[in-house]
Amino acid sequence: MTSSQPQAKSQEQGREGLIVAHYGVAVEVRFSDGESQSVRVKRQSGHVVGDEVLVRGDILQRLPRRTEMCRRDVRGKVRLVAANLDVVGIVVSASPPPPRSYVDRAIVAAKAAGIHPFLVVNKMDLPSSDTFLAYLETIYQSVLTLFPLSASSGHGLDAIRNYLSHGHRCAFVGTSGVGKSSLLNALVPGIDLLVGELSEDQGLGRHTTTVATLHALAGGGELVDTPGFRDFGLVDVAPLEMAQYFPGFEAILETPCRFRNCYHQKEPGCSILKALQEGVLDPDRYESYLHILEDLKAGEAARRPY
Ligand SMILES: Nc1nc2c(ncn2[C@@H]2O[C@H](COP(=O)(O)OP(=O)(O)OP(=O)(O)O)[C@@H](O)[C@H]2O)c(=O)[nH]1
Ligand SMILES: [Mg+2]
Numbered sequence: 001m002t003s004s005q006p007q008a009k010s011q012e013q014g015r016e017g018l019i020v021a022h023y024g025v026a027v028e029v030r031f032s033d034g035e036s037q038s039v040r041v042k043r044q045s046g047h048v049v050g051d052e053v054l055v056r057g058d059i060l061q062r063l064p065r066r067t068e069m070c071r072r073d074v075r076g077k078v079r080l081v082a083a084n085l086d087v088v089g090i091v092v093s094a095s096p097p098p099p100r101s102y103v104d105r106a107i108v109a110a111k112a113a114g115i116h117p118f119l120v121v122n123k124m125d126l127p128s129s130d131t132f133l134a135y136l137e138t139i140y141q142s143v144l145t146l147f148p149l150s151a152s153s154g155h156g157l158d159a160i161r162n163y164l165s166h167g168h169r170c171a172f173v174g175t176s177g178v179g180k181s182s183l184l185n186a187l188v189p190g191i192d193l194l195v196g197e198l199s200e201d202q203g204l205g206r207h208t209t210t211v212a213t214l215h216a217l218a219g220g221g222e223l224v225d226t227p228g229f230r231d232f233g234l235v236d237v238a239p240l241e242m243a244q245y246f247p248g249f250e251a252i253l254e255t256p257c258r259f260r261n262c263y264h265q266k267e268p269g270c271s272i273l274k275a276l277q278e279g280v281l282d283p284d285r286y287e288s289y290l291h292i293l294e295d296l297k298a299g300e301a302a303r304r305p306y
Pocket of ligand 2: 180181182194195208209225226227228
């Protein structure tokens with residue numbers, strides 16, 4: 001056998017790689033030996049960062065996905081955030097603060113997609129962050145892991161580095177300006193992602209990151225930086241499924257409602273309504289639940305073909 005034969009055979013079978021960036025009409029594929037290749041794709045190819053692919057010459061074949069993290073934008077269009085994630089870090093900050101029910105939607109979307117969510121509370125160097133963290137802890141501490149940290153000062157970065165080193169593929173999601181790219185820069189030395197300015201009037205970010213990119217962490221694990229977004233519409237999540245994943249409901253629903261298809265609105269024998277009446281459930285949490293429920297019901301009605 002000549003030495004060119006195995007190479008020819010592998011070209012025929014294709015080389016397995018990972019999409020690490022998507023630039024509209026081209027994707028960057030990284031192979032296990034560290035080499036990478038740019039491959040042209042159609043603008044609406046549907047490929048996304050995290051996709052595992054076979055490359056034969058300039059032809060790309062997508063392999064089946066393990067997970068898909070999706071959201072619906074304000075126009076109702078489904079947007080894929082990244083593929084094949086194991087965990088998702090929902091990044092929030094005291095400034096700019098998360099929109100109403102954003103964190104709840106992100107948690108439900110991740111859980112419904114079989115992806116493990118955790119919460120990253122960035123900008124702990126800001127004076128207002130302690131109160132913000134205390135508020136988040138009262139709601140989410142019993143539901144998921146919180147990482148209070150500061151990309152600027154480096155405080156708390158070891159804890160998240162250690163968590164990600166267990167080989168997780170993770171994406172950071174959050175609104176523009178919370179510091180996702182700053183965090184990646186702090187966690188992956190040398191990548192030098194563009195970091196934005198906050199507008200002085202509203203403290204809002206300006207959509208600095210425009211494409212998702214995937215980066216390997218030196219200690220193990222992979223991290224995807226995503227462009228910030230405010231619309232976190234749920235995709236293919238039924239209202240009853242949402243009720244099951246809504247953060248803070250788990251412990252209460254250990255005592256099940258009388259009816260299995262309970263929406264926790266006015267049904268008799270509802271455990272959630274009972275917890276609300278008894279002061280076990282915070283009315284603000286219930287409000288957030290209703291807010292998402294109404295959206296889901298409205299979306300279902302709008303998409304019904306009759
Ligand atoms: N005080 C403080 N500011 C931070 C911290 N991390 C990031 N910032 C600032 O927050 C602003 C936005 O940071 P980015 O990293 O661009 O935010 P992003 O979430 O990637 O924003 P998009 O790419 O638009 O989604 C910049 O001015 C950063 O300097 C932090 O830990 N503390
Ligand atoms: Mg960014």
